Amino acid sequence: SYQPGIKSAPLHELLPKAIGQRLQEGFKVFGQKMKGYLTNEALIVGVESRTSSxxxxxxxxxxxxxxxxxxxxxxxxxxxxxxxxxxxxxxxxxxxxxxxxxxxxx
Structure with missing residues (x-):
């Protein structure tokens, strides 16, 4: 439904190694707490935003x-x-x- 569409990218190659590893660990923990949330079909959408105008x-x-x-x-x-x-x-x-x-x- 996102009009410009989304593009798949290897997140672990785009982020600093330490951040990528922490995200992977966090997703695994979250997947254990929310069964069925973390699957091979799951998408992570990264949004660039500012904290102020x-x-x-x-x-x-x-x-x-x-x-x-x-x-x-x-x-x-x-x-x-x-x-x-x-x-x-x-x-x-x-x-x-x-x-x-x-x-x-x-």
Whole structure:
């Protein structure tokens, strides 16, 4: 169902030896705990991802709004202001507080 498709590759040749060995050991242990999970047909899909956004959408320090787009409050991980679920939640709260501050003024 993954539209670009997947490509088979020898993972043990692509990763550093120490990491490949640890993964093999981990898969064996997991296979013992979850019977039927580790088979010759099993696929491991490697996804390349970042822990935070590679960009940062600008916003005012006090207003939390985008400097050119009134009413836009860039916040959280996607906007470049957080690196995980907790920091994204905290940043979201700050943006909501700024938003409600503007509502009470207008």
């Amino acid at each position: 590679p960009i940062r959408i600008p916003r005012g320090r006090e207003s939390m709004q985008h400097p050119q787009i009134k009413g836009l409050y860039p916040c959280g991980e996607g906007a470049g202001y957080a690196g995980g679920i907790v920091s994204a939640a905290i940043d979201g709260e700050k943006c909501v507080e700024a938003f409600f501050g503007v509502l009470s003024i207008e």
